[in-house]
Amino acid sequence: MLKSIRTRLTLAFVSLAIVPLLVVGVVLSVKNYAALQQQALQEQQSHAQRISTTVEAFVRELERELVLLSKIYGFSRAGGEEQKWILDELLSYENRFEELILIEVDGTELIHRHRTRIIPEDSLTSRLNDPAFSGPTSTGRSYFGPVHFDPANGEPLMTIAVPVESPMTGMIEGVLVGEARLKKVWELLASLPVPSGETVFIVDSAGEVVGHPNPSVVLRGTHFTLPDNHLGITTGLGGEEVVLAAERIELNEQFLYVVAQRPVSEVLALARSIVGITLLLVLLALVAAVILSILAIGNIISPLRSLAAVAREIRQGDLSRRVELDRDDEVGELALAFNAMTDRLQVSMEGMAKEIEEREREIEVRKRAEEALRENRAMLQQILDTLPQSIFWKDLESVYQGCNLVCASDLGLHDPELIKGKTDFDLLWLREEAEAYRADDREVISGKKAKRHIIEPLQQTDGTRLWVDTTKVPLLDGQGNVYGILGVYEDITERKKNEEEREKLERQVRQSQKMEAIGTLAGGIAHDFNNILSIILGYNELAMLDIDPAKRLQNLEEVRKGAERARDLVRQILAFSRKTDQERQPLQISLIIKETLKMLRSSIPTTIEIRQNIASNSRVMADSTQIHQVIMNLCTNAYQVMRETGGTLAVSLTEIDIGEGEYGYADLHPGRYLRLEVSDTGCGIDPAIRDKIFEPYFTTKPQGEGTGMGLAVVHGIVKSHKGYLSVYSEPGKGTSFHVYLPVTETEPASEPETPVSEVLIGNGERILFVDDEEQITRIAQSMLKNNGYQVTACSSGVQALEEFRRHPDQFDLVITDMTMPHMTGIDLARQILAVNPALPVILCTGQSELVNREIALDMGCCAYLNKPILKQTLLRAVQKALVGK
Known part of the structure; x- marks a missing residue:
C-alpha cells in the first residue's frame, strides 16, 4: 500500500510540473509551426510572382519587337530584298528568333528567313490553315502558340505572330511570324537567386514542363499536374512533399504557369527544432519534479509507516495499541483520529456480543411470523378455492x-x-x-x-x-x-341464453302485433287493391278499344300509374310486416305518420273523423319498422274504442325543448324532442287500471280481439329509442297518448342521383334469364332483346343449371328469380359461382324471408332487385354488372 501511495504522489508531483510545460510547449510549437508554414507559403508565392513577371516581360518584349517591325513605315511597301534584309537584321540581333516568316494576306509565304540555314524560294508554302495566320487575321491580335522543341537541338520555341497593317488604311495586309527562342528562359531560371532547395520551373497549359534549371528535365518530356489550389503543401515535381506556389502567365489564348517549390523538410526545419527544444525542457522539468517528489514524499510516508505498523497489530487483535506521533500537521491529526477510532472499535467489539444475541432472538421471532404468514396465506387460498x-x-x-x-x-x-x-x-x-x-x-x-x-x-x-x-x-x-x-x-351463460330467448319472444310478440294490425287493416287493404285493380282493368279495356294511338298511349300510361300504386301499397305492407329489426338511421317520422294514416283511412269506418296536425319535419334516430308499429298500434287502439259510437282520431306531431329538471319529464335528458300525440274521443280509461295498461298480456278487450301486448310493445320500443311514453285519460271524454323521441341533427345518407335519360343499349352480350313466371320471362326477354342483348330464357333453376353446364363459357350475365320450385335462385347462384366465380349474377325477388340484399351481395351476387322491376331499373343493373365484369 505504501508503494502505491508513493507512486501516486510521485505521479501527482510529476504531473503538476510537466502538464503546464507540456501544454505551453505544444501551444507554442503549433503556433510557430503554423506561422512558419504561412511564411513559407507567402515566400513561395512571392518568388513565383517575381519570376512569372520576368518571364512574361521577356515574351512580351519579343512580341513588341515583331509589332514594332510590322508597324515601321514603309516595311509593308518595301521591296522583297529590302524586307529580307530587315528580317535578317532582326534574326542576328541577340539571336532571339530562330526564324521569321512574312505571310501575304492570302496565306502564302512571301519571305521565310532562318537563323542558321537558307530557305529556298520554291519551298515557300501556304499558311492559310495555320493558326499563326488565321489567329491574327481573324482577331487583329497577336497570336502565341504552344511551346514546342526544335527537333535538331531540342531547344524550346514559341510561335509569335502579329498582324501587318497598312499605315494608310489600317487594313491587315499580312502576318509576321517569329519562332521565339526560349532557351534564354532556361538560362534565366538557372541564374535566379533562390533559397536552398527551392526549384522554379515552367509548365504549359497541357501540363508539360517547358522550362527548368536542369534542361534534361524538359528534354525528357516531364509532365506535371498542377493541384487545384495553386498555393499550399502538396506533392512536388520529384514526388516529395513540398511547399508549392504557382502563378499563371496569360498570353492571350495561351497560358504558362511558373511553379516555385521547396521541400517541406527544409522549410519547416526551424519548427522541428522548436519542438525538440520544448521536449528537452519538459524532460528536464520531469527530472526536477521526480527529485522534489522523492524528498517531499519521504517526509509524508515516514509517519504513515508507523501508523501502518500499529494498524497491523490491531488487525491481529491487540486493541490496546495506540499511535505515538507528536505532529501538528494533517498526519498528526490522522494519528489522533486513528486512536479515537480504535477506542470506539474496542467499545463496539465489547458490545457486539450482546448485539448478536439480540439479532438471534429477532431472527427467531421473524421465523415464527413468517410461519404464521404462510399459514394465513394457505388459509386464504383455501377460502378462495371454496x-x-x-x-x-x-x-x-x-x-x-x-x-x-x-x-x-x-x-x-x-x-x-x-x-x-x-x-x-x-x-x-x-x-x-x-x-x-x-x-x-x-x-x-x-x-x-x-x-x-x-x-x-x-x-x-x-x-x-x-x-x-x-x-x-x-x-x-x-x-x-x-x-x-x-x-x-x-358464469352467466345460462342467464345470457334466457335473455336471448326473452328477446326472441319479444320479437315474436312484436311480429304478432304487426300481423294483428295487418288483420285489422285487411278490409281497407282489400278495398285499396280493388280500386287499383279497377283502374288497371278499366284503362286496359279502353286501350284495347281505342283506335287513336295517342289515346291508347294515354290509357296505357294510366295503367302504369295504377300498377305503381299497387307496388307502393305492397311495399308498405311488407315494410310493416318485416320480421327483423332494421338498422337505426336518421328518420323523418312525419312521412311515416302520413303514410300510416293514409293506409288506415280505408280501414276505419267513416263515422270516425281523422284529424292530423304535422307541424315538424325534424328527424330522429330510429328503426322505421318499429316507429311504424308504434303509430299503427296507437291509432288502431284509438279507432277500436270508437268503432260503435264514432268520434275523432287526432294525430299531431310537434317539436318541444325540455329543460333541466323540467316537471313531468323526469326520465328524459334536456334537449329537443318530437312529441307525437294520438288522441281519441272514446270512453277513456278507468283510473283504477291506468297503471296496468303497459303490463304484458293486460287487456280490456273481449277474448279473441287482442293479445294484451300492444301497449307493452309500444312502451318497449319507445324506451329502446331513449324516449318517453305517457297517457292522459278522462272517463267518458277520451284518451291521449304522448310519445317523446329525441331529435337528431344527423343527416341521412344521400342517395346517388339517377340520370333522367340514359343510353342503356347492349352490344350483343349473352344473358341467361331464369323465372318460373312465364309472362315475366317473356317481358324481360323482349326488354333485353330490344336493347341489344342476346337472351336465353329458362322457366326453372334446374333447367337453367343444365343449360349453364352445357355451355359454361357462353353467358356474360345471369339474372335469376329467388323463389322458384325445386331450386331457389340463391342455390342456383351458388352453383354457378362455384363453376365461374367471375360471372356476374343478379338476384330478383318479389318477397323472401331467406335472403335480403346483404346476404345476396355477401355470397357473390353483383346486384339485388325487388319486383316489380321497371325497364330502366333492369337495364341499368345489367349495364352496371357487365361494366363491373
Whole structure:
C-alpha cells in the first residue's frame, strides 16, 4: 500500500510540473509551426510572382519587337530584298528568333528567313490553315502558340505572330511570324537567386514542363499536374512533399504557369527544432519534479509507516495499541483520529456480543411470523378455492400472480400456482379477446377505480365458450398507489341464453302485433287493391278499344300509374310486416305518420273523423319498422274504442325543448324532442287500471280481439329509442297518448342521383334469364332483346343449371328469380359461382324471408332487385354488372 501511495504522489508531483510545460510547449510549437508554414507559403508565392513577371516581360518584349517591325513605315511597301534584309537584321540581333516568316494576306509565304540555314524560294508554302495566320487575321491580335522543341537541338520555341497593317488604311495586309527562342528562359531560371532547395520551373497549359534549371528535365518530356489550389503543401515535381506556389502567365489564348517549390523538410526545419527544444525542457522539468517528489514524499510516508505498523497489530487483535506521533500537521491529526477510532472499535467489539444475541432472538421471532404468514396465506387460498366464483389477481403489467381453484380449472390448469407469470396472451383465448382483457386492465389501473359487470366471452379448454360477468378492482397500497388488479368473474351463460330467448319472444310478440294490425287493416287493404285493380282493368279495356294511338298511349300510361300504386301499397305492407329489426338511421317520422294514416283511412269506418296536425319535419334516430308499429298500434287502439259510437282520431306531431329538471319529464335528458300525440274521443280509461295498461298480456278487450301486448310493445320500443311514453285519460271524454323521441341533427345518407335519360343499349352480350313466371320471362326477354342483348330464357333453376353446364363459357350475365320450385335462385347462384366465380349474377325477388340484399351481395351476387322491376331499373343493373365484369 505504501508503494502505491508513493507512486501516486510521485505521479501527482510529476504531473503538476510537466502538464503546464507540456501544454505551453505544444501551444507554442503549433503556433510557430503554423506561422512558419504561412511564411513559407507567402515566400513561395512571392518568388513565383517575381519570376512569372520576368518571364512574361521577356515574351512580351519579343512580341513588341515583331509589332514594332510590322508597324515601321514603309516595311509593308518595301521591296522583297529590302524586307529580307530587315528580317535578317532582326534574326542576328541577340539571336532571339530562330526564324521569321512574312505571310501575304492570302496565306502564302512571301519571305521565310532562318537563323542558321537558307530557305529556298520554291519551298515557300501556304499558311492559310495555320493558326499563326488565321489567329491574327481573324482577331487583329497577336497570336502565341504552344511551346514546342526544335527537333535538331531540342531547344524550346514559341510561335509569335502579329498582324501587318497598312499605315494608310489600317487594313491587315499580312502576318509576321517569329519562332521565339526560349532557351534564354532556361538560362534565366538557372541564374535566379533562390533559397536552398527551392526549384522554379515552367509548365504549359497541357501540363508539360517547358522550362527548368536542369534542361534534361524538359528534354525528357516531364509532365506535371498542377493541384487545384495553386498555393499550399502538396506533392512536388520529384514526388516529395513540398511547399508549392504557382502563378499563371496569360498570353492571350495561351497560358504558362511558373511553379516555385521547396521541400517541406527544409522549410519547416526551424519548427522541428522548436519542438525538440520544448521536449528537452519538459524532460528536464520531469527530472526536477521526480527529485522534489522523492524528498517531499519521504517526509509524508515516514509517519504513515508507523501508523501502518500499529494498524497491523490491531488487525491481529491487540486493541490496546495506540499511535505515538507528536505532529501538528494533517498526519498528526490522522494519528489522533486513528486512536479515537480504535477506542470506539474496542467499545463496539465489547458490545457486539450482546448485539448478536439480540439479532438471534429477532431472527427467531421473524421465523415464527413468517410461519404464521404462510399459514394465513394457505388459509386464504383455501377460502378462495371454496368460493364458487373465479378469482384471479395480476400485477401492473397484467401478469397473473395467482388465482383460485375454480379459475384454474376454467383455464385448464390443475394447480393455481401454474398461472403465475402468464399473461392473457399465453392462455387459451383468441388474440382479440386477450387484447380486450388487457384494455380493461389498463382502464382500471389508470382510473384507480373498479370496472364492474364486464360481459365478455371466455374460452374453456374443451372448446366451450362461456359468457361471464367480470368485475375488476385496483389493489392499492397504504399510500393509495395501485400495485395490481383483483378480478372476479361469474358464469352467466345460462342467464345470457334466457335473455336471448326473452328477446326472441319479444320479437315474436312484436311480429304478432304487426300481423294483428295487418288483420285489422285487411278490409281497407282489400278495398285499396280493388280500386287499383279497377283502374288497371278499366284503362286496359279502353286501350284495347281505342283506335287513336295517342289515346291508347294515354290509357296505357294510366295503367302504369295504377300498377305503381299497387307496388307502393305492397311495399308498405311488407315494410310493416318485416320480421327483423332494421338498422337505426336518421328518420323523418312525419312521412311515416302520413303514410300510416293514409293506409288506415280505408280501414276505419267513416263515422270516425281523422284529424292530423304535422307541424315538424325534424328527424330522429330510429328503426322505421318499429316507429311504424308504434303509430299503427296507437291509432288502431284509438279507432277500436270508437268503432260503435264514432268520434275523432287526432294525430299531431310537434317539436318541444325540455329543460333541466323540467316537471313531468323526469326520465328524459334536456334537449329537443318530437312529441307525437294520438288522441281519441272514446270512453277513456278507468283510473283504477291506468297503471296496468303497459303490463304484458293486460287487456280490456273481449277474448279473441287482442293479445294484451300492444301497449307493452309500444312502451318497449319507445324506451329502446331513449324516449318517453305517457297517457292522459278522462272517463267518458277520451284518451291521449304522448310519445317523446329525441331529435337528431344527423343527416341521412344521400342517395346517388339517377340520370333522367340514359343510353342503356347492349352490344350483343349473352344473358341467361331464369323465372318460373312465364309472362315475366317473356317481358324481360323482349326488354333485353330490344336493347341489344342476346337472351336465353329458362322457366326453372334446374333447367337453367343444365343449360349453364352445357355451355359454361357462353353467358356474360345471369339474372335469376329467388323463389322458384325445386331450386331457389340463391342455390342456383351458388352453383354457378362455384363453376365461374367471375360471372356476374343478379338476384330478383318479389318477397323472401331467406335472403335480403346483404346476404345476396355477401355470397357473390353483383346486384339485388325487388319486383316489380321497371325497364330502366333492369337495364341499368345489367349495364352496371357487365361494366363491373
